[in-house]
Amino acid sequence: MNVFRIQPMFLVFGILVLAMSFKSNGVAPQASAAADVKGAKVNQLMNAKVEVLQDVVTLCEKAVATARIDYKQLYDAKRQLCRAQLDVCTTDAERIVVLEKCLEEAKQYEGIVRERVQNAAASKMDELRAQVDCLDIEIELERLKSK
Secondary structure (H helix, E strand, C coil), X not given: CHHHHXXXXXXXXXXXXXXXXXXXXXXXXXXXXXXXXXXXXXXXXXXXXXXXXXXXXXXXXXXXXXXXXXXXXXXXXXXXXXXXXXXHCCCHHHHHHHHHHHHXXXXXXXXXXXXXXXXXXXXXXXXXXXXXXHHHHHHHHHHHHCC
């Protein structure tokens, strides 16, 4: 008689497990669709940020050309643009291209700061910070390349 009592319990347990799996499968596509919509909105916002920062860089370049702002402000805008572009990248290959461009900008800025230090227009601290920016980018780039 114990055998008959155990079997119905397994049957009920099996039915519950099946019912729960059907229920969870029905919810997953809705959650996935909602996540896709949110992801698309985030991507749209990130792309908008890149466009705005490109405009900022363009304005800063014009302002540097007319000596209305310091080159550091232009470099800061370019650095923000690089970070925003990295956020938009979907592959490591894209990130490498962006980081190589960022490194080129950072090295150019480091050279300008070094020249300004020699002319006593900037401090040694500014030069060291520019070096750290270059090193940070190089480290990030090497980590990506070594994957």
